[in-house]
Amino acid sequence: MTSALPYALVATDLDGTLLRSDGTVGARTRAALDGLAARGGQHVVVTGRSVAWTRPVLTALGYTGLAVCGQGGQVYDAGARRELTSYSLDRDVARQALAAIEARTGPLALAADEEGLEGAVLAGPGYRPDPLDGLPVVPTDVNGLWATPVRKFYVQHPRFDENRLHEIASRLAGHLVSIAIAGPGEIEILPLGLSKATGIAHVADLLGRSGADCIAFGDMPNDASLLAWAGYAVAMGNAHPDIKALADEVAPSNDDEGVAAVLERIVGTC
Numbered sequence: 001m002t003s004a005l006p007y008a009l010v011a012t013d014l015d016g017t018l019l020r021s022d023g024t025v026g027a028r029t030r031a032a033l034d035g036l037a038a039r040g041g042q043h044v045v046v047t048g049r050s051v052a053w054t055r056p057v058l059t060a061l062g063y064t065g066l067a068v069c070g071q072g073g074q075v076y077d078a079g080a081r082r083e084l085t086s087y088s089l090d091r092d093v094a095r096q097a098l099a100a101i102e103a104r105t106g107p108l109a110l111a112a113d114e115e116g117l118e119g120a121v122l123a124g125p126g127y128r129p130d131p132l133d134g135l136p137v138v139p140t141d142v143n144g145l146w147a148t149p150v151r152k153f154y155v156q157h158p159r160f161d162e163n164r165l166h167e168i169a170s171r172l173a174g175h176l177v178s179i180a181i182a183g184p185g186e187i188e189i190l191p192l193g194l195s196k197a198t199g200i201a202h203v204a205d206l207l208g209r210s211g212a213d214c215i216a217f218g219d220m221p222n223d224a225s226l227l228a229w230a231g232y233a234v235a236m237g238n239a240h241p242d243i244k245a246l247a248d249e250v251a252p253s254n255d256d257e258g259v260a261a262v263l264e265r266i267v268g269t270c
Contacts, residue, residue, distance in 0.1 A: 005041050005267055007215035007232055009207065011068075011200050012259055014047040014057060015183070016219035017236050020255050025061060032260040033061075036267055044068065044203055046196050046216070046226055048182040050151065051076045051083065051117050052136050066206065070113065071180055071190055071222060072199030073151045081117075085202065087191050088115060088149050089177070095146075097173035097189060098153070104168055111137070111154040112145045119151070127156060130183065153189040162187055166221075180222040181240075188222075197225035215266065217251070217259050218243055234262055 010033075012018040020026060033043050045067040047054055054069050054076070064079035075084040102108055109126035113119060120136040123129055124145045129137045145153075157165050162181045169179045169187055178190040204210060216223075216230035219239040227233035227246060235247035236258050244250050251258030 005036075005039055007213060007267060008041045009044065009204060009209045009214040010036055010041060010263065010267070011044045011046045011214055011216040011226060011230060013196075013218040013220070013223050013226070014045060014049060014054070016238060016254050017217050017223075018045070018254070018259055019057070020257075023057075025057075026257045026260070028257045028260040030061075032263040032267075036263060039268070041267065042207060042209075044200065046072075046200050046223075048180070048188065048196075048222055050074065050113055050119055050121075052119050053121075066203045068196060068199035068203055070151050071178075071182070071188060072194045072196050073190065075199060075202055083117060084206075086115060087151065087194055089152055089189070089191050091146055091150065093176050093192075094150075094153060094189060097169075097176040098155070100172045100176075101155070101169050104172060105157055105160060105165070109156040109158070110145055112148075112150040113152045113154070115149040115151055121154070122148075122150075126158075127154070128185070151190075154186050155189055156186045161185065182220055182222040195225040196223060197229040200226055200229060215262070217262070219254065232266070234258075 047069055048071045051069045051074050058078045067076045069076050073087045077084055111121050111123040111127045113121055120138045122140045122145055123137050166181050166187050177192050178194050180188045211229045212231040214230040215232040216226050217234045218227050219236040221240055221242055233247045235244045235250050237253035251262045
């Protein structure tokens with residue numbers, strides 16, 4: 001470790017942040033992360049994706065460190081290829097939360113994120129899978145959604161967008177579960193109290209770091225807790241307005257490699 005770096009821990013979301021719209025990491029960003037490592041800094045991926053969905057990106061990056069996956073529900077050691085933590089969603093509590101939401105909204109389309117390193121996304125009737133490549137989706141019926149232990153549920157509605165659905169779900173079920181917006185058109189139902197902040201705080205403790213040592217990058221409302229925890233918060237140019245409002249700085253967009261632009265200047269990686 002080195003004291004020369006103003007922020008020796010760099011936490012980045014993946015989609016819309018570290019990854020460009022085509023799902024790749026640009027050469028400039030790779031060089032900035034290599035420069036960070038050469039100076040003794042550490043990069044931690046903090047993503048809403050499950051381990052099964054994150055692993056191909058980590059492999060492509062040559063990433064062997066710790067990663068926070070599943071909105072904080074998994075801490076994954078990429079080098080050892082094992083989970084250090086994994087939190088389950090109580091299915092009885094989830095049923096209660098979803099029933100409360102549906103009493104106001106009518107039928108919801110659901111997908112369940114299975115536990116385990118190879119856990120798939122079980123997509124129920126009417127659920128529209130995320131268009132990003134690599135999401136391990138397995139179609140199932142309603143009963144199949146509840147057949148195995150899960151980490152979270154993805155929730156969609158035929159009329160309500162993610163913001164309206166989040167407002168309703170938070171009001172009616174926020175005392176039972178945590179609720180996150182990670183992308184357009186859906187919300188996620190998680191174990192109560194779970195967030196990207198809880199995941200990164202655990203990783204930082206393992207690495208002997210604190211929030212004051214961290215610069216964090218994000219673009220969606222589910223990144224709010226991560227950015228609030230970090231010593232310096234950066235919103236991407238393509239970020240949700242709420243994330244831009246709470247950030248210390250707004251970087252260029254993910255397609256313009258905003259992570260690299262900030263690291264080159266603040267952390268001095270070049």
